[in-house]
Every structure is written in C-alpha cells, then in structure tokens.
Amino acid sequence: MRLGIDVGGTKTAAVILDDNDAVVAELIRPTGYGRDEVLASVVESSVELAGRVGITADRFDSIGIGIPGAVNSATGRVEHAVNLGLDGFELGTEAAAQLGTRVAVENDVNAAAVGAYRYVSSTGSDTALGTDGLAYLNLGTGLAAGIVLDGHLRRGSSGVAGEIGHIPVDATGVICSCGQRGCLETIASGSAIARQWPTTGTSPVHDMMAAAAAGDPVAGRIRALLFEGVATAVRILTLSVDVRTVVLGGGVTSLGEPLLSGVNEVLDGWAESSPFLASLRLGERIRVIPKNHPVAAVGAALIGVP
Amino acid sequence: MRLGIDVGGTKTAAVILDDNDAVVAELIRPTGYGRDEVLASVVESSVELAGRVGITADRFDSIGIGIPGAVNSATGRVEHAVNLGLDGFELGTEAAAQLGTRVAVENDVNAAAVGAYRYVSSTGSDTALGTDGLAYLNLGTGLAAGIVLDGHLRRGSSGVAGEIGHIPVDATGVICSCGQRGCLETIASGSAIARQWPTTGTSPVHDMMAAAAAGDPVAGRIRALLFEGVATAVRILTLSVDVRTVVLGGGVTSLGEPLLSGVNEVLDGWAESSPFLASLRLGERIRVIPKNHPVAAVGAALIGVP
Structure with missing residues (x-):
C-alpha cells in the first residue's frame, strides 16, 4: 500500500492506495503553519491512516508528499513554501526520520499532474x-x-x-x-x-x-x-x-x-x-x-x- | 551510411553520415517547385551522393528528408508545403519507389532539432x-x-x-x-x-x-x-x-x-x-x-x- 499526502495552505489531504492504485482510506485535517506544524500534519496523517488499515507507517510501500512551493524532489528539501512559512526545510528527511521509511517530496501541482494522469488513464478515454x-x-x-x-x-x-x-x-x-x-x-x-x-x-x-x-x-x-x-x-x-x-x-x-x-x-x-x-x-x-x-x-x- | 536531405524553399542540402554520425559527403543544389521537381531534387541528390561514396542509393542504411510544411511523419505524406507547391504529396512513398529503400519524411524544423541535438551532444557541453x-x-x-x-x-x-x-x-x-x-x-x-x-x-x-x-x-x-x-x-x-x-x-x-x-x-x-x-x-x-x-x-x- 502507498501513502500520499497533499499538504495544502490550509488543509492536508492524505490517501492510501492499494496495489491497484484505488483509494482505500482517506482523511482531511488542518495543515498548520511553520516547520513543526507542517511536519506534525504529515506525521499524524500518516500514523492515523496507517492505523486505519492495521499497519504502522513504516510498512507502506512508499510515502509521497505534495506541497505548494519550490521543492528539490531529488533531496526532499522544500526551498520555499511561502504560504506554509517554510524556507529551506528538509521535509523529506525529517518525515522519514519520524516515519521510519523513505519519503518523497514534490511540488503539489506536479503531484496533481501525476494524479490526473492516473485518473484519465483509468477512464480509458485516451x-x-x-x-x-x-x-x-x-x-x-x-x-x-x-x-x-x-x-x-x-x-x-x-x-x-x-x-x-x-x-x-x-x-x-x-x-x-x-x-x-x-x-x-x-x-x-x-x-x-x-x-x-x-x-x-x-x-x-x-x-x-x-x-x-x-x-x-x-x-x-x-x-x-x-x-x-x-x-x-x-x-x-x-x-x-x-x-x-x-x-x-x-x-x-x-x-x-x-x-x-x-x-x-x-x-x-x-x-x-x-x-x-x-x-x-x-x-x-x-x-x-x-x-x-x-x-x-x-x-x-x-x-x-x- | 545514412543519407539526410533538407529540402528548402530554394535550396536542397544533402549529407551522408558515417557510422559515427560524421558528415563524409555533402552537396547543395536548387530545389525547384512542385511535385516533380521536388522529387527530382531528392532523387538526384541521393544518386549523386551515393555515387561519391561508391554505392547505389538503395545501399544507405537509412534515408530521411526534412521539408518545410505539415508532414505526416508516420506515412511520409506532405500534407501542405506552400512554398514548394505541394499539397497532399506522398513524398516518402514516391522517393522510396525511385530509390529502392524506405524514406522517412519529417518537418524541417523538427529535423533540424534532431540535428542540433546531435551537434550539442557532440560538443559534450551539457x-x-x-x-x-x-x-x-x-x-x-x-x-x-x-x-x-x-x-x-x-x-x-x-x-x-x-x-x-x-x-x-x-x-x-x-x-x-x-x-x-x-x-x-x-x-x-x-x-x-x-x-x-x-x-x-x-x-x-x-x-x-x-x-x-x-x-x-x-x-x-x-x-x-x-x-x-x-x-x-x-x-x-x-x-x-x-x-x-x-x-x-x-x-x-x-x-x-x-x-x-x-x-x-x-x-x-x-x-x-x-x-x-x-x-x-x-x-x-x-x-x-x-x-x-x-x-x-x-x-x-x-x-x-x-
């Protein structure tokens, strides 16, 4: 199972996908502002969703985060995310340390593009x-x-x-x-x-x-x-x-x-x-x-x- | 060896590339206007360059044509090439029939992009x-x-x-x-x-x-x-x-x-x-x-x- 987290300016949405990429669990919670609160949003969302499917967060096959701002997707570092009060924050590394597994970070629009691609693929229309x-x-x-x-x-x-x-x-x-x-x-x-x-x-x-x-x-x-x-x-x-x-x-x-x-x-x-x-x-x-x-x-x- | 032909509005340029993609023969001639003259430019360029390296045109490993206009690169058909007086002309098929081997056709700017890519690659700067x-x-x-x-x-x-x-x-x-x-x-x-x-x-x-x-x-x-x-x-x-x-x-x-x-x-x-x-x-x-x-x-x- 894969975990995906969309950290928005006000709300954080998280989903679990099964092996067929279908959403099997989902939550929405407030994001908070600044490093500690953003990190808490990510970690608490992960732990809660993991609990719902009866596993611990380190058992996900993968975890990915989408976040609005300039992201170095190779390192998981958030260079700037003005609306969230982040500037040079190693979100990927920090989240991985708390969750016990690798965490990928991507700009939220790019993440949404991948999600949209999956959605359109699944409709088989093109x-x-x-x-x-x-x-x-x-x-x-x-x-x-x-x-x-x-x-x-x-x-x-x-x-x-x-x-x-x-x-x-x-x-x-x-x-x-x-x-x-x-x-x-x-x-x-x-x-x-x-x-x-x-x-x-x-x-x-x-x-x-x-x-x-x-x-x-x-x-x-x-x-x-x-x-x-x-x-x-x-x-x-x-x-x-x-x-x-x-x-x-x-x-x-x-x-x-x-x-x-x-x-x-x-x-x-x-x-x-x-x-x-x-x-x-x-x-x-x-x-x-x-x-x-x-x-x-x-x-x-x-x-x-x- | 590969043959490439750039059919321009006034001039046609043709090159032979060796197995390292280096230019080993080259010519420039007038293009002419309309189906017969454009086709003749292609065929005559091919035959002349083949002769210079001691082979017949059907012995090239590949032949490709770049031409200014709307091209269906899958079929080799030139849909429109206003400056050359072409409209719905099966250039790829016609040239292949005369040269005895498959001929690919592409829009000239696209062809140049591939050539530019090869050039920049060869400089090793990026x-x-x-x-x-x-x-x-x-x-x-x-x-x-x-x-x-x-x-x-x-x-x-x-x-x-x-x-x-x-x-x-x-x-x-x-x-x-x-x-x-x-x-x-x-x-x-x-x-x-x-x-x-x-x-x-x-x-x-x-x-x-x-x-x-x-x-x-x-x-x-x-x-x-x-x-x-x-x-x-x-x-x-x-x-x-x-x-x-x-x-x-x-x-x-x-x-x-x-x-x-x-x-x-x-x-x-x-x-x-x-x-x-x-x-x-x-x-x-x-x-x-x-x-x-x-x-x-x-x-x-x-x-x-x-």
Missing part, C-alpha cells in the same frame, strides 16, 4: 495518453501547470516546466509577484480575482461571478479576463508541448460549469477567426476532475514509488 | 542534455521550434509541439496568416521583417539592421521588436518545457553577433526587474550552430533511422 501527454492546469491562488509526457512527470532542466503562469500576456497589466508585468497569473488565478474583486465574503471568485451574472460591468470584465486567461493557458500548452489533454483543477474550478462554458466560448470565438486554431480542437482537450477527487494526494502516493 | 532537453528555434520565413526531450523528438498529439510562433503576444498587432492577431511570428521572423521593412535589396533583414544601425527610428523599432520577440520565444520555451538549451537557427540568424547581443540585452533587462527570471539564466540557454553546419540535413539523416 488510448494514446502516454505519447499524447497530459497537462494538469492548476487554477488556485496562482496559475501553473504540471506536465506528464511519455508517462513521466516533466520537471524540466530547472524545475520550472509548466510555469506558464509567468508568461506575460498583457503589456498594460499589473506587476506580478515575479517582477514581470501582466503575467497570465495576474489575470487568471484566485489571487488575480481577489486583487480585482476584494470582498468581505469568503470567496472573491464566487462573489465576482455572482456580481457578473447580475450584470455588474466591472465583475463582467474580470470574468471575461479569467475565461480568456484560462483559454490562453490551454493554447500555450498546446502550441508548446501539444498535450492532448488539459485537466483543470484548483480552487477556481469550484465555479464548475459556468467556468467551462465561458472558456469554451472564448475558444469557439478563436476557432471562428483561425482555421489553424480550429484544427487543434482546443475545447476538446479540456477535462475536469470530479469534485473532491483527491488528485494531488493520489499523485503524491504515486510519486513516492522508489 | 552532460544532462537528455533529461534537460533542447529546443531548436528556427528564425526563418516563420518562427517555430522543434523540441527534443529525453533524447526523442516531441511531435505532440497533433504535430504542433513547438509551434510557439502562433502564440499571440501583441493584442494590437497585425493579423497573422493563421488568422490570429499579433502572433510571435508577426514580429520575430523573416516574413515579419519583410512586411515591416520592404526593400528592393536582397535581404530585408540585413537592410533593416543596417538602417537601424544608421539611426533610422522605424528600423530601430522593428529591430527592437525582433530582439524582444526572440527573447520572448526563449522565455516561453523555458516556462513551458524548461529546456536547458535553445539553439538558434534559420536565415535570420545570419545576422550573427548583433542579433545575439540584442536578444541578450532584452534578457538582461528582464532579469533586472524579475529575480525569478534572473534565476532561470535565459541567456545562458542560447546556443548558435556554426554557420554552414547542415543541421537540418544531419537531423534528417538521423530521423531516417528505422
């Missing part, structure tokens, strides 16, 4: 998935993709493969946290919407969509940028790596059908003016993982395989 | 070239890249991997031949410069550069767009597939040092305002193939391997 490739496009606080080609995660020569959120798309846009102007992430991400549509409610994304639906012109403009930005991400992923499947995930996808239909409307408009783009059938590449499917935790479990 | 990956960025009439990952050409699920020239980068730009507005190709390619700087001379690119160097403000603006466009291509290739090496090729690179230093100036400017981009060392990824190295023909020879 028989050439290996060679065609898949991208998992995360629309969370930021925008980033994880890319799986020939059945393997592509991290890239400096670990930034799929970081398309930092491709500038608007020369008149705002300065991004990366220092560039008008990055894709500044128009199509949770943080982009929170910046443009500050709210006292719990979700700027849902608030903005409700206001746009009610006819608010400012919200309508923000919504249009979001749809266009997601469509742009799909176009960039196609014209660079040409993956056949782009799986959408992350908090913004909780918008569901209105997001998908908005993005498809943009793509249809593009196809009308460009026979070339039309031939690429961008809309048909988009998939959405079912709500509550723990794709990043599943991917973390699979990445843990030695 | 010891992790396989996993780091390489892109060949062709600055010819158009702008497109060929991508080699894990030692293999990535064609993509619909054959458009590396077609970054059709990523729009200027919302106020001109309409591209693909139907979109402001594609990268409309600012950084031979055709982009010819459109913006029409000339009675033989080379709009060199004329424009000379005028810019002499202080012409319009030429200066076109030059700035060219430099920024090439830098943008390198950024896109890094933030999507994160290849460690981007090899520049194609007619526009005949500008040599002024092009390279102009692109590097743009990249340095970006690095100053973005620590993230600075950390990616984009300028250090750029390589140029020595002038007159027949990279596409060499790649075609290597692609011909069954």
